[in-house]
Amino acid sequence: LNIHIDMDSPRVSRTEGEALFLAYGGTTPYLEHVNSMLLAIHQGLQDLPGFIAVLREHDLLESFVADIELEDGSQNRLFGFHTINEDKLLQLPGDVLESLNRAGHLQSIYMVMASLSNFRGLIERKQRAVNANA
Template sequence: MPNPVLLNSIEHKDLRIITNRGAEWGDQLAWVTTFPAEFRDVQACYPIVFRQTTDGLGFEPIAMLGLVENENLFLKGDRWDAPYVPMLVERQPFLIGVNGSELMVHVDLDHPRVSQQSGEAVFKPHGGHTEFLERVNSLLSAIHQGMQQLPDFLTALLQNELLESFALEVELNDGSQNRLSGFYTINEDRLQALSGEVVAQLHAAGHLRSIYMVLASLSNFRMLIDRKNALLYV
């Protein structure tokens, strides 16, 4: 279970973070949450689809890393085989807590990346922030800002009925049948049928670009399937 606590230079003066890649460090993920401000980088490598939130009341965009649960097809031993790592993977084991209007950095002490012996130091010997922690702070700030913009994007999609469920039938080279379901994508017919006024509104809000980033990303499913097939002969 996660054990997030408020980061401070007294209790955590010796804290180090392992930055290696690998399943043992929590990288064996089939999908990870993303947000519109990250879509440009994500769509270059991964399919972007939507799933219902755990409470069943809303949706969230995710970057697909695999075709089945706990499968990261971009993980090659201790190497991430893609030029871009999604921010919500990159930020581990840190997360943001909010106290009123103040943003506060927390760390999950039970995350496998947390160490006292090896990895990147979080604080300098006399308590100041290391360059590593400054990079983490910038990353967390970008995630927080991006997540603040997400509700408006999702509202625009739902108001215009642009989300539709889909199922992907995949036959691998060994003849096995795989079915990916429970996810949603952009309904292109409804998108094309939108009035000029609605399209202009989506464009003005920056949502139209995000929609087309999602659509462009879907070609990456072919790459996921190719990666899955390659594992059959390892």
């Protein structure tokens, strides 16, 4: 994985922020961390088509719409997203669950389900931004 840096970007500085390179060569722990995160994202994107195919095979994908009303009365709708159909997951036989687990998909399925708990925090952040701009 190669990381490219736009040296003309206003976000790049030689005097402020996190150092990317050590004074006498090599990369800093910060850049190593960024590189590992980008590698994980890249690997995830490579694995995504197979993961989606497995979800479809077992009819585990479910579309959802979130309608959110903020304190100012504005209506917000999130659509075009999918999640895991928990009822269908609970109905899967043990051998299918074992297969999903061995392929590394079961953990991903539970992470998708757990990620929905982040919606409350995202809504609260949006509400604070609206309040700050009011």
